[in-house]
Amino acid sequence: MNLDERRGRRPATATLIRDAPEATGAGDLITAVSPVRARWTLPDGTERTGTVKASNGTRAGAPVPIWLDxxxxxxxxxxVRDDRTTTITVATGPRVRPPVPVHAEGVA
Structure with a gap:
């Protein structure tokens, strides 16, 4: 992880206030994560409420890992270095294949 990226960020856990929607879309275009209302507690004990990203189908009351500024x-x-990918779209005649994630080795 790049220290500049992490500076000022810290991990936390939010609790969903509402259910995340079920997966939407069709074929290769399925949405897996959606914005959902949640609450979390700051280190000083202050409770905050807002929108976080959660996997579709996650139910209200479930804990969700988040990062805070x-x-x-x-x-x-x-x-994280291992999470870096590049997306390549391959065109094959009249049909375009879905994007293919490619692990980018040696990316700084």
Whole structure:
């Protein structure tokens, strides 16, 4: 993990207030994560409520791992070297294949 990316971010756990929607879409275009209302507690004990990303189908009351910025707001998780991928779209005649994630070795 890049220290600059992690600086000011900390992991936390939110609790969903509402159910996340079921997966939507068809074929290769299925949405797996959606914004959902949740609550979390800051290190000083202050409770916050807002929107976090949760896997579709997750029920209200479920814990969801999140990352917070220095102000206690949800932010994207820092990029971990092993998680870095590049998406390539391959065109084959009249049909376009879905994007293919490719592990990017040696990305700084």
């Amino acid at each position: 220095g102000a206690g707001n949800p932010v994207d998780a820092p990029v």
